Amino acid sequence: MRRWGTGLAAMVLAGGGLAVTAGTAGAVTASSAKAAAACETGWGSGEKTAQAAGHKPLENIRTGQHACYDRMVFDVKGGTAADRVGYRVNYVDTLYQDGSGEAIPVGGGAVLEIRVAAPSYDPETGGESYPGRARKPLPGVDITGYKTFKDTRFGASFEGDTQIGLGVRARLPFRVFQSGGNVVVDVAHSWNAVR
Template sequence: MRTTISLVLAGVAALAAACGGPVASPSPGTSTPPPPTGSSAPSSTVAPADCGQTLAWGTGQKEAPAQSTDALFEVRAGRHDCYDRVVFDIAGPAEAGYFASYVPVVTADGSGQPVPVPGTALQVVVRAPAQGFDSSGAEVFARTGDYLYTESQLAGWQSLRAIRFAGFFEGQCTIAVGVSAMLPFQVSTQLDPANHTRKLVLDIAHP
């Protein structure tokens, strides 16, 4: 009997050896990942803004002759994809003219005193009076030379460096705009019918 059992066990061992050893069962809960296929999911990117149109604006002076009797009451600045923008808000719907040109230095209305700004100086004349002058002529909107936007407020902006009020004289206001270089710019006016105001808009292209 022992001889028979020994022979059976020996036969099983020989059969296992011939088959390459014991067979391992897969562990529960595991799977073999598929081989890589060499492809990946397409990536999505946002197309950059097309700023080529700003080159057509040019750096030469821009001018419109209309004269408004409505008052300039606010100056605002903002950033866009291709340009920095300055908005001059005028308290009435009448068309307002302007003159804008790069100059060596902007000078104050009336006195002719220099009103320097960092970077390249862009002189903007808004053909409208300033709001807030009292009967004695005291300036309330801003005093000549006041910063409407300081260099620190515009730190990191691509085009604008500073904005200063250069005075009011004979029905028009002069603004000194500091620009990072002599960059293309455009000037336009827009009617805001809801508020019965006029906006004079200065766009300065990014470098």
Template sequence: MKKTLSALAGSVLIAGALAVVPASTASATPAPYCGITWGSLNKSQMQMTTASVVNVRSGRHNCFDRLVVDVAGPVTGYYAEYVDTVRHDGSGHPVPLRGGAYLQFIVQAPAYDQHGNQTYRPANNRELVNVNGYQTFRQVAWAGTFEGQTTFGVGVRARLPFRVFTLDGPGDYHSRVVIDVAHYWH
């Protein structure tokens, strides 16, 4: 009986001590930066269109930098991935970009209409939008339009998480392809 009480008392002491010790002594994984869980692997949605690229614009947000490609027509497909060198559509020549990492961003819509007339003509192929002061973007450059698609080179600070998605509107005959690149991983 005495051994049983000693064993029981020892068990109670050990259980009490365990209740005081934290469940895990390993450091907790930090929460994702701004709740972002996008990752940095390639993103795609394959969908061809007869619509044309008509504009490119950018914006700064609290957690990411955004590039928007306006398309005159229904929403279209895209492909985006980090590459060692962005290449110009058609020729394959390298597109020089500033930054520590490079995104090749392809919108499956040409920058010309069904008659071959340009629908988007950049004022400066090396600087499509002014990204001075942006936290992540370093440069957005023209990489050409060829065989029904338009390619952009996006120079970013480092290989960071990104997402790509499409939006309808404004209006019935317009849509947008959007790429957001996070400012940080965590």
């Protein structure tokens, strides 16, 4: 009997779609599993901002793929949860480089302009802390095969902010938040995402 119960549980976990009653916990069905796998999409596509409480240097930009969204993380050197790292993220028709005003082509169906209050240089020494170059893809970032991210471009590091152009598949919902000393940008795979 024990082997049969274990096998049945494995089938449900593997997506067999069978209903299993587990004591008073109730039945696990394919429809309840689908509901649990629904992705949050209520982030909206409007501008997201936070005020800075200082400027520490940008150390790295990295990306990752998740079941419901693609993620970009800005690592701020020496940043902690107590440091408020400012940002402004919004969709733009064209990315214009800070300082020069030159248009920077960014691939994809829509462009997110991301500004993080962390310069690509150390404000105290003037030394480079992140090797981004204007108009070029982000160094060390490979978004090949991502569902949402299609292109990355370094804009500039100007007056304490670093500017990035993120090309995405379409104008999709996104969220921005600070985690520790990092700024995180998540862009959903769709408006009605299900894993």
